[in-house]
Amino acid sequence: xxxQPPDLPVPRPAAAASAARCPAAAVKDPTPCxxxxxxxxxVDRHGREVAGCVHHCARLLAGLEGARVHPFVPARQSLxxxxxARELPPFAWEVGR
Numbered sequence: 734x735x736x737q738p739p740d741l742p743v744p745r746p747a748a749a750a751s752a753a754r755c756p757a758a759a760v761k762d763p764t765p766c767x768x769x770x771x772x773x774x775x776v777d778r779h780g781r782e783v784a785g786c787v788h789h790c791a792r793l794l795a796g797l798e799g800a801r802v803h804p805f806v807p808a809r810q811s812l813x814x815x816x817x818a819r820e821l822p823p824f825a826w827e828v829g830r
Contacts, residue, residue: 757785757793762826764788773810774803791817796824 755770767788774784778799785793787810794800795818802811822828 755785755789757783757789759826762792773806773814776801776803787813790814792821792825794818795821
């Protein structure tokens with residue numbers, strides 16, 4: 734390991750690769766995240782929650798029956814997610830969208 738000042742984090746390639754996408758992104762979805770990786774939270778019909786960027790939350794919402802945006806998500810992001818999800822088919826990455 735090179736000499737680094739103590740306040741700098743040690744580079745970890747595995748962590749950098751996993752940090753590139755939000756938790757709401759499907760493994761097979763090739764699209765990049767848009768904005769913060771914790772901009773919104775989707776709640777499925779069983780109460781399980783997943784945080785993600787607005788783009789992947791919309792794609793997830795389009796494919797989950799009975800899912801909703803968490804009530805504490807700001808109105809601007811909620812409306813953006815619902816508007817985008819309305820235009821998408823479920824599993825949009827499988828049909829090239």
